[in-house]
Amino acid sequence: MALQVTGMPSVVESIAAHDSGTTPFSVEFFPPRDEAAEARLWRTVRDFEQLRPAFVSITYGAGGSTRDRTVRITGEIAEHTTLTPVAHLTAVDHSIDELRAMVGSYADKGIRNILALRGDPPGNPLGEWCAHPEGVHYAEELVHLVRELGDFHLGVASFPEGHHRSPDLDHDTRYLVRKLRAGAEYSITQVFFDVDDYLRLRDRIAAADPEQGAKPIIPEILPITSLRSVRRMVELSGSALPPLLEERLAAAAGSGPQEDRAAVREIGIEFATGMAERLIAEGVPALHFITLNFSRATREVLQNLGLVAAPAAG
Ligand SMILES: Cc1cc2nc3c(=O)[nH]c(=O)nc-3n(C[C@H](O)[C@H](O)[C@H](O)COP(=O)(O)OP(=O)(O)OC[C@H]3O[C@@H](n4cnc5c(N)ncnc54)[C@H](O)[C@@H]3O)c2cc1C
Secondary structure, eight states: OBBBOOSOOOOOHHHHOTTTTTEEEEEEOOOOSSHHHHHHHHHHHHHHHOOOOOEEEEESSSHHHHHHHHHHHHHHHHSSSSOOOEEEEEETOOOOHHHHHHHHHHHHTTTEEEEEOOOOSSOOTOOOOOOOSSOOSSSHHHHHHHHHSSOOOEEEEEEETTOOOOHHHHHHHHHHHHHHTTTEEEEEEOOSSOOHOOOOHHHHHHHHOOHTSSOOEEEOOOOOOOHHHHHHHHHTTTOOOHHHHHHHHHHOOOOSSOOOOOHHHHHHHHHHHHHHHHHHHTTOOOEEEEOOTTHHHHHHHHTTSSSSSOOOOO
């Protein structure tokens, strides 16, 4: 019997319901590692709740306890806040039966929105991908599986620079379009730093299949607050920091044992604001921010864009 999940808007509905005239935004959290980190996440969740994002997404870890935390926290956000949560789900180390059970536990918590991902090999995201012997090989199969299970609303990942495993952009576009045709209603991009990469991705999908090209491609933005962590992030995702941006950040970070975080942060926020302004001018459906479970940097970018009010002085 198909799982019935009602009561929560889909991502596309939530974006469409946003006040006309401004661009909606959404934010991404990751499952906290311990109690202190969880308390901080909840403060961040409450901060964002006041800013009324279109949705919030919660990433899915490489294994065990972090996965349980993703499910628990996504459920708690659905139950105890006014936010619309999107659960990330990956195929890594899961049999099809386990994936079905995981989707069932989301349904039990009233969660309708799932971001269907293949995931990366645990330990070394750039290492060789091995499917679970009774699992799925690609995100497209996960989209089919979840749709067969019930009334879920699915998103998928897209890659402005192409996925690092795609031999070329034609291949990348072909399989992205297949995931969308399988029933994904939108995609969220990997973090990127060159708006032209996003625009070229949008053109590629529209040229390959105008119907799929009409689905929202939500750009993911990282307000950089640390050079060390952004370098690690791009390395693990197989993407790149533009050399000019990296030079500016490195100059701001300085050559001391500790980077000058305030100076890096200033450039990161200015850069994210500039990117978002251009993306808004290009008519993006929404902006999705990586928050790293903090609210301040994203809030500053949103204030710069006039998408949320600045806190009253005093
Ligand atoms: C917005 C976003 C959120 C993310 N959240 C998480 C998270 O929470 N947890 C996590 O572990 N990872 C996450 N990731 C990372 C993601 O899991 C990896 O980038 C992974 O390597 C690719 O996942 P995918 O769903 O795009 O895979 P797929 O769509 O399966 O694509 C993987 C590669 O296979 C190719 N391909 C697809 N189908 C076929 C086919 N039939 N034949 C041949 N080649 C094919 C594609 O072109 C691509 O090169 C996220 C990525 C993004 C962009």
